[in-house]
Amino acid sequence: MASSKTELFSSEQNEMAKLAKALAHPARIAILQRLISANACITSDLVEELGLAQATVSQHLKALKEAGLIQGNIEGVRRNYCINKVGWKKLQNSLGPLIAGPELLNSDKNCC
Amino acid sequence: MASSKTELFSSEQNEMAKLAKALAHPARIAILQRLISANACITSDLVEELGLAQATVSQHLKALKEAGLIQGNIEGVRRNYCINKVGWKKLQNSLGPLIAGPELLNSDKNCC
DNA sequence: CTAATCTATCGTAAAAATACGATCTTATGA
DNA sequence: TCATAAGATCGTATTTTTACGATAGATTAG
Numbered sequence: 001m002a003s004s005k006t007e008l009f010s011s012e013q014n015e016m017a018k019l020a021k022a023l024a025h026p027a028r029i030a031i032l033q034r035l036i037s038a039n040a041c042i043t044s045d046l047v048e049e050l051g052l053a054q055a056t057v058s059q060h061l062k063a064l065k066e067a068g069l070i071q072g073n074i075e076g077v078r079r080n081y082c083i084n085k086v087g088w089k090k091l092q093n094s095l096g097p098l099i100a101g102p103e104l105l106n107s108d109k110n111c112c
Numbered sequence: 113m114a115s116s117k118t119e120l121f122s123s124e125q126n127e128m129a130k131l132a133k134a135l136a137h138p139a140r141i142a143i144l145q146r147l148i149s150a151n152a153c154i155t156s157d158l159v160e161e162l163g164l165a166q167a168t169v170s171q172h173l174k175a176l177k178e179a180g181l182i183q184g185n186i187e188g189v190r191r192n193y194c195i196n197k198v199g200w201k202k203l204q205n206s207l208g209p210l211i212a213g214p215e216l217l218n219s220d221k222n223c224c
Numbered sequence: 225c226t227a228a229t230c231t232a233t234c235g236t237a238a239a240a241a242t243a244c245g246a247t248c249t250t251a252t253g254a
Numbered sequence: 255t256c257a258t259a260a261g262a263t264c265g266t267a268t269t270t271t272t273a274c275g276a277t278a279g280a281t282t283a284g
Contacts, residue, residue: 002242023129025271029132053275062233074280077281079231116273169261
């Protein structure tokens, strides 16, 4: 009795939560920022840059890949990672509106 | 050896992760959507609507409050919750740019 | 072929998140 | 005053996340 009760929620809500969860760790934020600012595929010097163990970084990369936010391909011994455009657009389409959302933010009146 | 190593990351990155974590559960997504669409303070009929135990809902509300995304005030026996505008703007300012970000998304070329 | 290198995966320990019943607190209404 | 109702908090069980050492797989260099 402690697993997330996904069956109570819409698939959209579950999807949004899943994507948010992918962003819910500073190491994964850092990885994504790095991939974005590099604006290209980078082969993981991430381990050194992040200061986490290699296994841990690999685990975070896997999480991001499973969330569809990044993609990796093999180049010799190394792996190249970059933003997965399709997945990122899904992120924009699902969480974007929620975050940008509340029109009530633009009004001055506060309700509470 | 399993707590998030926040000291390795910038306070910005930690803040972003913290906010994403607040969104990283379908129940909390549902609560926020409800508060937004109600466009007002609602006193928790959330328990009934969500199908979760009262204690669980209260816990999720607490998480959202601690993340600064909602605020609650007392009205008799009941509590009124609504979006915390200030906190929401912080959300927009921290996660918004990241999500909207990658200009490379607009280019057609794929790197991997 | 062999050693070295890069990275994924396995196993595991510790911590955090999730869920809920039970209880406590506070305010309302009789 | 006292019973009732709303909702927070406590205690606790279960699951998931985080982290890392060790190991396995695959490729390159010599």
